[in-house]
Amino acid sequence: MNFEQLVTIITDTHQQLQQSAVKAVNQCQTVRNWLIGFYIVEFEQNGEDRAQYGEQLLKKLEQRINQNGLNDTLFKWSRKFYLVYPSFASLINNLATSISATMSHQSRNNDLMQISATVSHLLQNSDYKQENSISPEKLISSISFSHFIELMKIDNPVKRMYYEMLTIQTGLSVRELRRQIGALSYERVGLSGDMEYALTAIRQKIHPQTATDVIKDDYFFEFLNIPQQRALLLKENELETRLLDHLRDFIIELGNGFCFEARQKRILIGDEYFFIDMVFYHRILKAHILLEVKISPFDHAHVSQLYSYLNYYKAEVMEPDDNPPIGILLVTDKNDALVQYTTAGLDEQIFVSKYKLQLPTEQQLRDLILETIRW
Known part of the structure; x- marks a missing residue:
């Protein structure tokens, strides 16, 4: 190994592991937000003193917790996140169990174990399996919470599923996802009859290199x-x-x-x-x-x-x-x-x-x- 090879291997290692670290942080934030939504809904349904807060619950939480980033807006989206993606329960349950198992007996977090027990109870008593849907593992490993916010604005579950798939397949940024939604990508794909062709065309349209990449076969007015x-x-x-x-x-x-x-x-x-x-x-x-x-x-x-x-x-x-x-x-x-x-x-x-x-x-x-x- 010479000096230039040393520079290259250190740079590559740094970039690869830094990308992995960023991805891990994004996944942890997504899990955190789902759990926050889970806690809020559980409290709204079963909290001992829930009647004291009513519609002011999220604002009161923001004031009481008083931490940067944990605000009324995040709580609203987290609550909706849990309600729109209940199938994440199985993934969260496995994650909570795994984290708990890595802790020493003395430091094991009782709250975390309670999460696992509560979610396990939900899984046993509810049908969270969604047929014809993308697996929670695939979604949470490929899509950031900022993407999920845009996806949650879509009420139609099949339409939302299409944009989930599009984000995973083409690596859309949040801005590009908004643009695809605004450009009716979901509606136009029905005319092609060929999803692979449609996805390839969308990739080219996102980063056009030639006139062929820019021009569409069909336009909707x-x-x-x-x-x-x-x-x-x-x-x-x-x-x-x-x-x-x-x-x-x-x-x-x-x-x-x-x-x-x-x-x-x-x-x-x-x-x-x-x-x-x-x-x-x-x-x-x-x-x-x-x-x-x-x-x-x-x-x-x-x-x-x-x-x-x-x-x-x-x-x-x-x-x-x-x-x-x-x-x-x-x-x-x-x-x-x-x-x-x-x-x-x-x-x-x-x-x-x-x-x-x-x-x-x-x-x-x-x-x-x-x-x-x-x-």
Whole structure:
């Protein structure tokens, strides 16, 4: 071993064990918060003097305990944590028993043993086994309490299960988890019919490297609240107006990195004016994105129009440090073979995607997700 090898092995050891220590601390905090919720619910149901506190219980606890971090907000989330994830009882029971067993006889914590006994009693008298769910061990070893707070905001248990799985499979940060929830990742996965494909696509969307990573196959505009009957009479300029009236939701749906520049962008080609429906700049790809919205199925003439716009931007607008512009054509339906033959051989990047004004049914989503979590 030389000096450089010594530096490398010490650095690697430090980083690996530090990561393990952080993970262990996060798991201990999650267990602590579940137990706090357990204590609170037990007191609310069986406490000798519970009537004296009523709705002020959590605030009184904060004042009496008076420790940094142990506050009314944490107690509320901990209480909900216990109620939403009762299946953690078996895991907590095993953990409490294990910790107690490692203590000497003199120092053994009676309170800890009481926890184990109480939870064991709950397990014997209640059915905490949840079919078609992710195991408590997998959840608590892979998801932080900050993630659990976002997950607990979801009332639908199947939907919550999907985002649990998504967090585990893709390593979402808390911010990315919020974004996936806001972008209706759960609702759109029902259309793919292939969970592995959907998860791979989501990983690419979180950290896009190419235009293919950025563009989705399907877009949902359910936030426009357009009834199915009204959709049949919708005009293109009306759809554009509605999308821009809901610009925040629209950009969330488009994905990470989109910055809006213009609507009906006027360009002069020769002696004739043309208008591009919408222009965005993608801050990660460093490229303009020209978006055309059609209220009809795909037609090869649409590509010719968009192709001319991309060539114009490449020649007249693109800055030296920009990447070539990208075109997105949004249509109500498409013939994949026709799209393939129409766009084959084009120098410019043109993507054809479908948009929908309605979401898939709850049963479609439930069947797909329950099939996937049986791992």
